[in-house]
Amino acid sequence: MVMDARPQTLSARMTVPLIIGTVQKAVEEDMDAVKSFCERPAGQ
Numbered sequence: 001m002v003m004d005a006r007p008q009t010l011s012a013r014m015t016v017p018l019i020i021g022t023v024q025k026a027v028e029e030d031m032d033a034v035k036s037f038c039e040r041p042a043g044q
Helices: 010-039
Strands: none
């Protein structure tokens, strides 16, 4: 998954790198949960 963001203001340029790490970790955890759900045996 790739997210392109182009901040326009100085404050946005300063905060985007901080936010990207948080968002990436949250998305990875969500995808792991979806994978576990899809791979579990039927009837559980």
